[in-house]
Amino acid sequence: MPTCRDMTELSTEYLERSLGWRAWLGVRWHLVLCAACRAYYDQLAKTLRLLRGRPLGGIDAAMEARLLAARSTDEGSTP
Numbered sequence: 001m002p003t004c005r006d007m008t009e010l011s012t013e014y015l016e017r018s019l020g021w022r023a024w025l026g027v028r029w030h031l032v033l034c035a036a037c038r039a040y041y042d043q044l045a046k047t048l049r050l051l052r053g054r055p056l057g058g059i060d061a062a063m064e065a066r067l068l069a070a071r072s073t074d075e076g077s078t079p
């Protein structure tokens with residue numbers, strides 16, 4: 001099982017689902033047993049969600065607008 005110090009690194013990988021099943025299980029088990037790491041993990045999960053949610057949403061909206069603009073010009077040029 002990982003130590004509390006390992007958990008700071010492993011939590012990110014756990015969230016990104018880049019861990020093997022053994023490491024994943026170790027992290028999962030540590031989170032069940034350790035309230036401090038659970039609190040840390042919750043905080044990290046919230047932060048990552050915020051960091052990823054905003055820029056991705058912005059890119060998607062801009063991309064959608066561009067795609068819509070491109071489609072309308074295509075329609076205009078077809079005879």
Ligand SMILES: [Zn+2]
Nearest residue numbers: 003004034037
């Ligand atoms: Zn811990």
